[in-house]
Amino acid sequence: MNALIALIAVLPLFLIGVYGILARRHFIRIIISVEIAMSAVILTIGTFATVTSSFGEVLGVLVIIIIALEAALGLAIAIEMDRTYKSVDILEIRKLKEETQ
Amino acid sequence: MIENYQDFQNFMYYFSPFFLLLVGSLVVSVVSLFKRFLAAKILSYIFLLFSLSITIYFMYVNVNLLFFGNLVAVDNFSLISWIALILGAIFSFASMGDDLIQKETQPLLLLSLAASLFVVSVRDLLLLFLAIETSVFPAYVLVAQFKRDYFSLEATVKFFVFGVLATLLFAYGLAVIYGAVGATSFSSINSFISSSSVNNYVNFIILGLILLLASLAIKSTLVPLHVWAIDTYQGSPTSISVFLSTTSKLTGLFSVALILVTAFRNLFDIEPFIRYLLAILALVTMILPNVAALVQKNIKRLLAYSSVAHAGYMSLVFVFPLETFPILGFYAVTYSIAKSVSFLVTKRISGEGSDSPYNNLMSLFKLDPLAATTFTVALLSLAGIPPFAGFMAKFLLFLNTAFTGNLGLALALVALIMSGISVYYYAYLIRLEVIESNNENISIFKNSEMDAFMIISIIALVILTFFPSYLYYQFPIF
Helix, strand or coil, X not given: CHHHHHHHHXXXXXXXXXXXXXXXXXXXXXXXXXXXXXXXXXHHHHHXXXXXXXXXXXXXXHHHHHHHHHHHHHHHHHHHHHHHHXXXXXXXXXXXXXXXX | CHHHHHHHHHHHHHCHHHHHXXXXXXXXXXXXXXXXXXXXXXXXXXXXXXXXXXXXXXXXXXXXXXXXXXXXXXXXXXXXXXXXXXHHHHHHHHCCCHHHHCCCHHHHHHHHHHHHHHHCCECEHHHHHHHHHHHHHHHHHHHCCCCCCHHHHHHHHHHHHHHHHHHHHHHHHHHHHHHHHCCCEHHHHHHHHHXXXXXXXXXXXXXXXXXXXXXXXXXXXXXXXXHHHHHHHHHCCHHHHHHHHHHHHHHHHHHHHHHHHCCCCCHHHHCCHHHHHHHHHHHHHHHHHHHHHHHCCEHHHHHHHHHHHHHHHHCHHXXXXXXXXXXXXXXXXHHHHHHHHHHHHHHHHHCCCCCCEHHHHCCHHHHCHHHHHHHHHHHHHHHCCCCCHHHHHHHHHHHHHHCCCHHHHHHHHHHHHHHHHHHHHHHHHHHHHHCCCXXXXXXXXXXXXXXXXXXXXXXXXHHHHHCHHHHCCCXXXX
């Protein structure tokens, strides 16, 4: 029962993250939203690990590794965007592309 | 201890196609470090062809083995999938221009391919997650290679944002299923769903499966989540579009098929709602891209829409996994050849950039007869016109779907009509090849390596029509 309460408490965190990914225009903010949603996933796994098997702890660590890699790649792309377009706004890029063509 | 060692030895032997590509990626990266790019390319070809021939040999001796307590397996399913995946990567190498070879493209492509091979042979959700991530990380870098094209960065950003979303959804689905079942291997999930204790947790399982399907639908470009694919296929270098539209996409499709026929095969009886969800997904994925492709003006964009449509035909398998699953292997191999060779010809006539207007095709039959013939054969195969392998694949898939009942009959009819509509835009491209053009500044990058691959693919597309049963899947062991 306590596990269910924890899950319901974590769900808004995941939804906030997904909303951020879909609605934000600033690329760094998208990466931060990913981190928020991923922390919800890690909390969910941690909650389940307390009630089922301890295998969940391994799972949680692996998910943390994946999200660290993803953040690194995302920041690399952000730097490349900034160098090419002098902006990290996703919609701005589209406009700039139409102007240059 | 001794038994474990034996297991490990067998694992090294039967996964040698995978390990060859992994070692190949390391060797090629070292060779490229010393600027020996031609040697690097020849080495990658050697590794790819060795890995392909070993896979075909294992298929011939019919391997069926599980390793490490049912976590990974080599069986008929994984071997035929390996063939389809490796073929796409070989064509990607064949269409690669010199400017891409001089970057880190080759080792990254081999690494991504190796991870894709691992995806279809895992029998555990956690390993599936890790393998998919390993195959998609190099792909982000591959798409971003062509910086002087203005479309390139937008393609990368879209691919990255949707890829991250897919990772998130998969991780959450994994967490939910782990919470309900207490383990992540396919056999324990399957036995949990078959047992009576599932009744308390059926909502968790359904939520988890929907999250997994949403994540893999992004990878395999099923319609509500296909929007990234069109821009990414157009914006990435053409040789990378070959890789994305065959190997990367087929990885997603194979993993959906894999989890549906192994872990969740009994869920269809408990909850028929899943079947209708998948049917709607297949229906929309067949209709929308075929209609949108009618108004395109860019060859790469059109081929991207056509590849999304083909994902729709292949997702008919998900609606009736137990009845139509064997056909998927043959369909995937023929799709892999036809789609990659059509992108290869696009590379030949309009280069690596995103700018590939229809006009580039004009009077191709006169300028470059071999490329024109290959393009025609590939498009006819994609459209499903009789003498070519694509016809047999579509025929068998639609026929088997239609025999499953009323829902199957309706889906097969829609697929047939949409396949008929698709002939219009394929035939339009073929017609353009014959029309004489006035502009003389069309440059065609001819080289004998591409010629060889085009001739081989024409022969393969004709011969495969008559031997579909060699590439039928058997059900995966788990």
